Amino acid sequence: MSAMASAIRRRSRVDVTPYLLVAPAVALILLIYGYPIVRVFIDSFLSPTAARGTTVGLANYGFVIDDPVFWKSAGNNVFLLVGVPIMTFVALVVAVILFDQIRGWRLYRTLVFTPYILAVPVIGVTFVYLYGYNGVVNEILRAVGLGGLAQDWLGSPTLVMPSILSVIIYRELGFGVMLFLARMASIREELYEAAMIDGAGWWARLRYITVPQLRTVMTFFVVIELITMLSWVFAYVYSMTGGGPAFASSVLELYIWKYAFAYRAIGIASAVAVLLLVAISVLIVVQLLVRGGESETGEE
Amino acid sequence: MRRTLSRLGGLAVASSLILSACGGASTTTAPSAADSAAPGASAAAPSVAASEPVSLDFWYWAESDAPGADKWMAETVAEYQKLNPNVTVNVVPQSADTLISAFQTAVASKSGPDMASQWATGPVLSFVWQDSVNPISDLVPADEIAHWLNTNENTYNGKVWAMPQYLLGIGLAYNKELFDKAGVTPPSGDRWTWDEFLAASAKLKTAGITPFVGGDKNGYLGAWWFANVGGQQLDSVQDLAKAVVGEVPFSDPKYTGWYSILEEYVKAGNVNNDVMSLDLDQGVRLFSQGKGAMTFTSDGMLATAIKDLGADKVGVMRPPKWGTGALADAGNATQSISHFVTSWSPHPQEAADFLKFMHTPDRLDAWYKATGVIAADDRFDMSQVTVPQLQAMSKFETTGDQVWLENWIPPQIDGEADLPAGQMIFSGSGTATDAAQLWDRVQKTWAAAHPDELTNWQQLAK
Numbered sequence: 001m002s003a004m005a006s007a008i009r010r011r012s013r014v015d016v017t018p019y020l021l022v023a024p025a026v027a028l029i030l031l032i033y034g035y036p037i038v039r040v041f042i043d044s045f046l047s048p049t050a051a052r053g054t055t056v057g058l059a060n061y062g063f064v065i066d067d068p069v070f071w072k073s074a075g076n077n078v079f080l081l082v083g084v085p086i087m088t089f090v091a092l093v094v095a096v097i098l099f100d101q102i103r104g105w106r107l108y109r110t111l112v113f114t115p116y117i118l119a120v121p122v123i124g125v126t127f128v129y130l131y132g133y134n135g136v137v138n139e140i141l142r143a144v145g146l147g148g149l150a151q152d153w154l155g156s157p158t159l160v161m162p163s164i165l166s167v168i169i170y171r172e173l174g175f176g177v178m179l180f181l182a183r184m185a186s187i188r189e190e191l192y193e194a195a196m197i198d199g200a201g202w203w204a205r206l207r208y209i210t211v212p213q214l215r216t217v218m219t220f221f222v223v224i225e226l227i228t229m230l231s232w233v234f235a236y237v238y239s240m241t242g243g244g245p246a247f248a249s250s251v252l253e254l255y256i257w258k259y260a261f262a263y264r265a266i267g268i269a270s271a272v273a274v275l276l277l278v279a280i281s282v283l284i285v286v287q288l289l290v291r292g293g294e295s296e297t298g299e300e
Numbered sequence: 301m302r303r304t305l306s307r308l309g310g311l312a313v314a315s316s317l318i319l320s321a322c323g324g325a326s327t328t329t330a331p332s333a334a335d336s337a338a339p340g341a342s343a344a345a346p347s348v349a350a351s352e353p354v355s356l357d358f359w360y361w362a363e364s365d366a367p368g369a370d371k372w373m374a375e376t377v378a379e380y381q382k383l384n385p386n387v388t389v390n391v392v393p394q395s396a397d398t399l400i401s402a403f404q405t406a407v408a409s410k411s412g413p414d415m416a417s418q419w420a421t422g423p424v425l426s427f428v429w430q431d432s433v434n435p436i437s438d439l440v441p442a443d444e445i446a447h448w449l450n451t452n453e454n455t456y457n458g459k460v461w462a463m464p465q466y467l468l469g470i471g472l473a474y475n476k477e478l479f480d481k482a483g484v485t486p487p488s489g490d491r492w493t494w495d496e497f498l499a500a501s502a503k504l505k506t507a508g509i510t511p512f513v514g515g516d517k518n519g520y521l522g523a524w525w526f527a528n529v530g531g532q533q534l535d536s537v538q539d540l541a542k543a544v545v546g547e548v549p550f551s552d553p554k555y556t557g558w559y560s561i562l563e564e565y566v567k568a569g570n571v572n573n574d575v576m577s578l579d580l581d582q583g584v585r586l587f588s589q590g591k592g593a594m595t596f597t598s599d600g601m602l603a604t605a606i607k608d609l610g611a612d613k614v615g616v617m618r619p620p621k622w623g624t625g626a627l628a629d630a631g632n633a634t635q636s637i638s639h640f641v642t643s644w645s646p647h648p649q650e651a652a653d654f655l656k657f658m659h660t661p662d663r664l665d666a667w668y669k670a671t672g673v674i675a676a677d678d679r680f681d682m683s684q685v686t687v688p689q690l691q692a693m694s695k696f697e698t699t700g701d702q703v704w705l706e707n708w709i710p711p712q713i714d715g716e717a718d719l720p721a722g723q724m725i726f727s728g729s730g731t732a733t734d735a736a737q738l739w740d741r742v743q744k745t746w747a748a749a750h751p752d753e754l755t756n757w758q759q760l761a762k
Contacts (some may be wrong), residue, residue, distance in 0.1 A: 047751075048748075048749040048750065049749075049750060049751075049752055049753075063745075063748060063749065067745060068741075069716070131577075132574060132577040132578070133573060133574035133576070133577040134574050134577065135577065152573075152574065152576055152577055152727075154517070154576075154577060155517065155574070155575075155576025155577045155727055156576070156727065157727060157729035241517070242517075242518060242519075244517065244518075244519060244719075244720065244723050245516075245517075245576055245720075245723040245724070245726075245727040245729055246720040246721070246723040246724045246727065246729050246730060246738075247720055248727075248729065258715065258716075259749075261398075261400075261401030261404060261405070262400055262401050262404075262711060262712070262715060263711065263712040263715070263716075263746075263749065263750075264404055264426070264430075264750070265712075265749045265750065268749055
């Protein structure tokens, strides 16, 4: 009995001041991040024109699942995921080359990173002119006698997504290169010195020291780019093709935007947003599991 | 013309509008017609009785249709404020891409501008049905409205909901020099038949000239074909409305059979090979550069072509006649954009007074001088139009029935069926059958997503 009373006294002595101090920040975060998520979930179960507020169960989800444009858009997002390993590999190669401090490496580093600091619409509009049927790329091809390769890069339903992907890679590559370079600069020099004493060549040092040391940052980059490809490509698509021709380059963000703002069907837009949120959450969980596993095995 | 130009810059504008929409606005009951300005009152006279300061926000769009419109609006505001020193009018130019979505955001919070612009009929009525528009016929005297043209485009339930400002039509511009080179003779009347159009295109192609130039990257060339040729089997807009509400399928050849002739025309190589790389206006610019023999053109685009190519080299006719419905003979002029007073404006009468001021004779004259586009008002002095080609366009636009078909479909069907179906044909990614099926599918999608709109359109179809 006396032990219980002691426990109660201890509990009553818990200092609530820290909780009170952080409460406004927590409330603000919940308001800014929590409320919209809850609202989107609720709206996804309301009538498409949510102003009426009628609950329709899973009808909005049924609607989008039956809509071929939704699947086309989702398929395009999945297609863009192809770019992640390509981008990671190229970023690694470029970072390794720059890390070797080849002549003019500072200039190259700046050139590689510059696209990343440009606004996406600026890049999008630029590539509209580059990729037009009579644009710069095709004019160069024609000038060097390769006119047969000239294509309507953004106007062809089969080429439009690879063309957009190339632009995304062009811009996002700089982010990967800078991440990798930053990590490479922090690898302990003794590791390389020891390897060199043991007779390890350039390739062996790359394979057995550099790449393993980059593992964590590569995982981070891959997850970030996976999320980008799923939910951060609206500006590329909107500024380059608007989703056309005939939905050939539509993506889920564009689908959500259209239904939410152009077609006044918040319920449907919310349902797609929830599905997208779930897909991205799965990716984040995978990332956490991977990183957790690495921590347990003592890797960085 | 509806949603044609200015695709970029919209996001920034939209952001500012969303922020504006977040601002509160007190609401007052709109005065009844009996409270409105007395019929016959001078439009130019200061009619805002209240002496307290009044601030009016106007989300205005016209510049894309009529370059020079924004400058004219700035002058109009200055003139109005001279006459009504207690009134301040804040004009916020809008982007075509976000015109509907930005206003939809305002509607969600029932706050935002006192006056707004939307494309006629479908878009305007969709906001009427959301209780966001104050009928202009309750605020402006009937004898003033009687001067406005094409008010039928925004008449619903016995009320006129929005005010027209100008009239635009689409003609088929042709390059006389290229016609001569290919041995093509323009029609003796004001248009060709479809067969004559095909024959002329064949001659031009044989002569190594691109018969028709345009751009459909943004989908609007297809929409123009729909409005100019696609509706020619219909007898009335009610015919179209029946398909919109699902009484008859869009895949009925009466509605979408025209895609077959467009498909044949495109496959025959009559259209510029970069049609899918260019937006509508960029494609039309090819005509101004002498790179094609024909294109669809608005008044403003025609004026530009005349300036670039020379008046002696440019001719204009009505789009070719293909169909046998009553609408095959109708003109295609529309007010395009309409202006209205929002239901939440605390100053509806003052807002309506400003809109009315835009139709004063002095402002109508200034409008034409600034834009070269004729005003939608029977008081507009047509003698100001002196260029023969533009006179011909004006005649097309003011003679007989006028229907711009795109106005008579809901925005979702326009955006998801009308525009992509044209892209299917121009890009070769789909057939005429695919295009027809797309219309059917989107109609069902729209009806499922918007049961409330469906009910309203069913009423409109009657």
